[in-house]
Amino acid sequence: MIFKIASVDSLVIYFGNEISEDIASIVQKAYFSLKNLNIEGIREIIPSYTSIYILYDIFKYDYSSFVEILKNNIDLDYQDNSVKEIINIDVYYGDEVGLDLNDMSLKTNLSIEEIIRIHSSKSYDVYAIGFSPGFAFLASVDKKIAVPRLSSPRKSVPKGSVAIADTQTAVYPQQSPGGWNIIGRTAMELFDKNLEKLSPLSVGYKVKFNPISKEEFLSQGGII
Numbered sequence: 001m002i003f004k005i006a007s008v009d010s011l012v013i014y015f016g017n018e019i020s021e022d023i024a025s026i027v028q029k030a031y032f033s034l035k036n037l038n039i040e041g042i043r044e045i046i047p048s049y050t051s052i053y054i055l056y057d058i059f060k061y062d063y064s065s066f067v068e069i070l071k072n073n074i075d076l077d078y079q080d081n082s083v084k085e086i087i088n089i090d091v092y093y094g095d096e097v098g099l100d101l102n103d104m105s106l107k108t109n110l111s112i113e114e115i116i117r118i119h120s121s122k123s124y125d126v127y128a129i130g131f132s133p134g135f136a137f138l139a140s141v142d143k144k145i146a147v148p149r150l151s152s153p154r155k156s157v158p159k160g161s162v163a164i165a166d167t168q169t170a171v172y173p174q175q176s177p178g179g180w181n182i183i184g185r186t187a188m189e190l191f192d193k194n195l196e197k198l199s200p201l202s203v204g205y206k207v208k209f210n211p212i213s214k215e216e217f218l219s220q221g222g223i224i
Helices: 022-037 062-075 100-107 112-119 212-218
Strands: 002-007 008-012 042-045 053-057 086-093 123-129 136-140 153-159 161-166 168-171 176-180 181-183 206-211
Touching: 002 062, 008 062, 022 042, 022 053, 022 062, 022 123, 022 206, 042 123, 100 161, 100 181
Parallel strands: 086 206
Antiparallel strands: 002 008, 008 053, 042 053, 123 136, 123 206, 136 168, 153 176, 161 168, 161 181
């Protein structure tokens, strides 16, 4: 673990330099270990793929003493035995919304049907929330359909777009710029500023994508 000052009342703990499932797993163990410890004075804990950001009470700790507390208490072998919530997300993988399905088919030498089957055949772990409110980074995508980001990002990606970038997959919770490969769309709301819990997704959750028909998508409020 490498500790670095982020601001006068925050720090970042780095667990590695490259995104990988192994490092992400260590980050999650450290994150849930910290949450379980419930250390007084910690105001916020935000995990990512390779690091954890911590906001703390500077009137209770100075930086050096706080780092020592963290070093002595974080358990990198922590086992979170709570039941992982699985969030099911219905997805329409049609040509009208799967803007990059044809290109992905050419790049992977797989049919569109095979890409859909592979993408929807497993559950994904939520490793981080970021980029935009409610945007959950999910992993890991099967290497057969893991394609790199677009060389030229789109200026606007429709809300609800389901996408792939390398071994990550995600849903754009709002219309925004983006450079991931769009393969489908969901009508599910993944960010609502009016709710106490802004997003149904949190770090540690699992996500399962379920293919649905165009008719089902439209009946759920989906827009093409």
